[in-house]
Amino acid sequence: MTWLVTGGAGYIGAHVVAAMREAGEQVVVLDDLSTGDAGRVPGVPLVVGSVLDGPLVGRTLQEHRVSGIVHVAAKKQVEESIRRPLFYYRHNVEGLRVLLEEAVAAGVADLVFSSSAAVYGTPDVDLVREDTDCRPVNPYGTTKLAGERMVAEVAAATGLRHATLRYFNVAGTAAPALTDRGVSNLVPMVFQRIEQGLPPVLFGGDHPTPDGTCVRDFVHVADVASAHVAAARALADGRVTAVTANVGRGEGTSVREVVETIRSVTGTADDAWSRPVVGPARPGDPARVVASADTIRAALGWRSRYDLVEMVASAWAGWTSRDRRPTG
Structure with a gap:
């Protein structure tokens, strides 16, 4: 069978594509390249365009005989979603609606939906x-929750087999060319500051956590990619018809602890200039969100492989590699 990976030229999507190809799956990518890079998916059929373009999506599904979709394409910056909520509803909700409409018309049997821990809120x-109550606190999380409900309701009406993966804080890289080149996520954001000789910034120091900084469940992007492969295969094999699962390690790490790990890995731990400074808290940031990973282990036989040091070390190797293309 052939899988369509939307957003497959992005940071997470490209890792999913690489993992699926390594597992022997046939893949085609749909990406508008607004944040993706065609160089991340060499040797893979790439259709340049948006999931909002229904006719293009329909032609892609038909021409490549797609029988399953991994939907990664989305806008995903919390702060931006607060400033531009309609932009997020258009891309994350309307884009999914168009994709589902075309998928149903084409007889696509399986869908892996990339969701987020942002659906839980605080x-x-x-x-x-x-089964924790979902009470998102920002438009990004709300659009992901709306997407989950849309997928479930379409599945109830059509028999679409589906897996919803709520992944937590993604970091690391599996190869230098796939490195996260943006600076909206914590790890590359700190890398950029260190590269510029500036101290890392902690967004808020008085959260109700042990050290005052936010606590998150950081998971290696290669683990996230392998979770998508496990979900796709379970759907295609008929072992799973509907599942919603967290993708995380089940371990909480504070932002301050992550920054100190970065300072250690980058060899700047003894430099006074690299000591983090506390800035204002970002709106919409919950204090603590850490996954229980029991469901994904039971349903898909998946578990994480990499720890925080491996995440940071791989990300730093990618960040400093000649293979890393400049942002933009």
Whole structure:
């Protein structure tokens, strides 16, 4: 069978494509290249365009005889979503609606939907389970939750087999050419500051956490990619018809701890200039969100392989590599 990976030329999407190809799956990519790079998916059929373009999506599904979709394409910056909520609803909700409409018309049987821990909002629990109340606190999280419900309702009406993966804080790289080149995520953001000889910035120092900084569940992008492969194969084999699962390590790490790990890996831990400074908290940032990974282990037989040091070390190797293309 052939899988369409939307957003497959982006940071996470390209890792999914690479993992699926390594697993022997046939893949075609649809990406508008607004943040993706065609150089990340060499040797893979690439259709340049948006999921908002229904006729293009329909032709792609038909011409490549697509029988399953991994939907990664989305806008994903929390702060931007607060400033531009309609932009996020258009791309994340309307884009998914168009994709589903074309998928149903083409008889696509399986869908892996990339969701987010942002659907939970600010859960008051140590470990977030899939049945924890979803109360998103920003438009990004709201659009992902709307997407989950849309997928479930379409599946109930059509028999579409589906897996929704709520992944937590993604970091690291599996290859230099696939490195996260943006600076909206914590790890590359700190790398950029260190490269410029500037101290890392902690967004808020008085959160209700042990060291005052946000606590997150950081998961290696290669682990996230392997979770998509596990979900796709379980759907195609008929072992799973519907599942919603967290993708995380089940371990909480504070932002300050991540920054100190970065300072250690980059060899700047003893430099006074690299000591982090505390800036204002970002709106919409919950204090603690850490996954329970029990469901994905039970349903898909998946578990994470990499720890925080491996994430940071791989990301730094990619960041400093000649193979890393400049942002933009």
